[in-house]
Amino acid sequence: MNHDAIAAELHNYADEKYRSFSSRLLPGVCDILGVRLPELQRMARRLAAGDWRAYLETARDDSFEERMLQGLTLGHAKASVEEKAPYIARFVGKIDNWSVCDSFCSALKSAKTEPEAMLALIDEYLPSHNTYAARFAVVQLLMYYMDGIHLDASLERLLRVRAQGEPAQMAVAWALSIAYREDAGRTLRFLEERALSLFVRRKAYQKMIELSSTTPQERERLRALRDDGGLRIVHNC
Secondary structure, eight states, rough: OOOHHHHHHHHHOOOHHHHHHHHHHHHTTOOOOOOHHHHHHHHHHHHHHOOOOHHHHOOOOOSSHHEEEEEEEHSOOOOHHHHHHHHHHHHTOOOSSHHHHHHHHHHHHHHEEEEOHHHHHHHHTTTTTSSSHHHHHHHHHHSSOOSTTTHHHHHHTTTTOOOOSSHHHHHHHHHHHHHHHHHHHHHHHHHHSOOHHHHHHHHHHHHHHHHHHOOOOHHHHHHHHHTTOOSSOOOOO
């Protein structure tokens, strides 16, 4: 695997204006080249169609884009959850920002073909004290398991999150807003009955308010819940 050629291709696609834009969204990430996601997706699909295992086993982490490319390649690779599991474990250990995490989750669609196998893997990461390992598990849940069939079990799984870092806690709030979009009543009852941090509650209500599907009447009710910490029991939803 010619990693120098991969690095050269990434540098060729680098855009200074996009690098500046991305840097504002990712404070603290200092190795951004400025390559747009469609170019990374194109490269990842090409690598996934080849010997993706050899690529991932020797890939370099010299830039944000090189790490992103690894996650996208792993996501696009055609293999079972069992085959991917050791590569997922290795890659999750490299995640150091929300963008790499969430783009990886979006590309990794194993939940659609092997839902039970992927849930078993998610369960391994949910209680991790590593904030990005926990975020990986929660984002997988919110992207693929917040439908009517899985909703109650997915909500209960959120209680297993132990990581206190903001990336993990914000992911829990985001997941609650996706659950609210699926079934507002069930989600609000869950929030009433389960012990969740004040931070998660308030962020979750704010994200619910921001949903385009939320009605003006719902927004008023959610603002009240957000402002008093979400401890008020609401029966008219």
